Amino acid sequence: MAKEAHPLQQQQQQYAGNGARQEEDETYFDPSAPPPFKIAELRAAIPKHCWVKNPWKSLSYVVRDVLLVAALIAAAIGFNNTWFFWPIYWPAQGTMFWALFVLGHDCGHGSFSDYPKLNSIVGHILHSSILVPYHGWRISHRTHHQNHGHVENDESWVPLTEKVYKNLDNMTRVLRFTLPFPIFAYPFYLWGRSPGKEGSHFNPYSNLFSPTERKDVITSTLCWGMMCFVLLYLSLKMGPFFILKLYGVPYLIFIMWLDFVTYLHHHGYKQKLPWYRGKEWTYLRGGLTTVDRDYGWINNIHHDIGTHVIHHLFPQIPHYHLVDATKAAKAVLGKYYREPEKSGPVPLHLIKYFLQSVNQDHFVSDTGDIVYYQTDPYLNKNSN
Template sequence: MTATSQTASETPTMAAPTTAATKTPPGAWSKILAPYREPKTARSIFEIAVTVLPLLVLWAVAWELHARGLWWAALLLTVPAAFFLVRLFMIQHDCGHGSFFRQRQANEWVGRIAGVFTITPYHYWRQSHAAHHATHGNLDRRGNLGVIETLTVEEYRALSPLRRFGYWLYRHPVVMFGVGPIYVFLISQRLPIGMMRQGWRPWASVMGNSLGALAGIGGLIWLFGLAPVLIVNVVTMLLAATIGVWLFYVQHQFDGAVWMRNGEWKRDDAALAGSSHLDLPQPLRWFTGNIGIHHVHHLSSRIPFYRLPKVLKDHPELNAMSRVGFWASFRCARLALWDEAAGRLVSFREARRTA
């Protein structure tokens, strides 16, 4: 969707709020957080084991339950299985940042193999995700792959009625968290959309991942039959995809998030004020690989997820920064437009009130 953008001189924008964390000189956080960037091989292997083994056990028990006619019990087990699959994606995510192992090839191969389970092409996703890290919170650099489209109030008002309806429908929670995960994981990531002219590597990543996933699902159907694979494995994947999209949404679409124009955008400010600290209760923090500590992740993406809580413990000034509580996070679903005059995300209803 093409939007009518405003220049920084035409519309005021909100600067990042000043806190103890934002008073740190530009670039200083890179040095402060450098000691946390070193992964521990034994710990990384342990994290893989306690994620993959329970996932496989849950699937095996669910297949057996289905074989005994207890399909409803098998379906119930897809819920914990989905959380373990989300955690496996977080391992893949860290591999994409080169933060899970010291050795590049170890990150590459673990990321590729995990991608078959999460049906996420490793190299293609890594490249699009790197673009997200380089531009998040920048109003003048929107439109990157893998980023939730966000219009300003003025851009939305400038659209035709039909395109306004299209954007409203796109941002509706049923579409965003119901249809969206299916589209992203089962359709969008089956082609290197946005990278089709970048040579053979994006194609190899996407096609290799699709072939690996098809081979895995085909093998399971051959062993157990179509019905148990649909009920156990496919449902697990869809639930995990919905959780993943929800997490990505709340990480940057929250009340208090700050977006800036090119001239004002600074990496550290965008990380601290444009990325949330989703304060999840245990065991959700564990299942989501501490990805809720997203502002710290954007400050230093090379920190392994199992070291992020240590950062908050050692630097309490980061604890309250951009914090969003678990229950409060569900209210973020109503936010759909950036109001440049007010310097905040607003709902469609709030935008109509100020028309």
């Protein structure tokens, strides 16, 4: 089918905001054009050491993060009655929860080590501790990587088609596209997925999973339930308000990090990026719609997860090799690699791209094999 009419210059202007001109060769670069290279060429360009999974190195990051989490908990207990400590503790611990999630994410990809049992044990411990069902999420995330950039088959922040969008009730639209609601979406996604899709990450009989995966999903759901029981027990012993301060608020900040980062992996670039369906979709073209981001000094804390293009194409590469792999692949990627805007110590520059995208990227056409996000001009007026 023909590509949906959406002039590239208009895309540039919409995201540039002030109509700033860009270099001519960049202005007329079509990101939806089939790339002149194959994925085998990218693979060959990446140094051999980038494919090596060192379980001891991976475990060292786990030890580092767990020790930091434990130290923050100890400090929280010691400074419980010091009011100014908590506004420091909450973002610090919430960010460390997010770091634990990324390490569990590596376990799910098998990039943590070459030992499936080690990956599963570490993944369950890390993800259950922050109320993520390890296998349930691992399997759906695998679906996301296998179908990245596909309108119907993708799993993470999948675009709504115009028909699905128009059938949403007003409350659902507001919750999905009005801050702060989108940055608290993850728990709801775990229970009910995205609009237009059915299933739960906790239900072994969900259509997310095959019959052979049900036992794994049951195991993860039980581990998740055990963590809920631990939190309930601690609330009874130490008081619910203290556990809310100690765990609840950092958990919410972790959710904010997760939704913010994963959203910006696939949205909010200055030039709108395509989504595919039908014969136009390929694994390579879908992976090239992802975006690298710079998070300043947080890059190291959250294990370079912002180095995302190469991760999406080759999820088996350990996080500590992603930067080197990306540097090596740039020569092949050419204009299909979008250099991330450099961040200060804190990535405040990304907030504007997040806000722009939430306000503009509402749905895609029901037809066409190459489509771009469109804007509902009445959404913000109606929500106000």
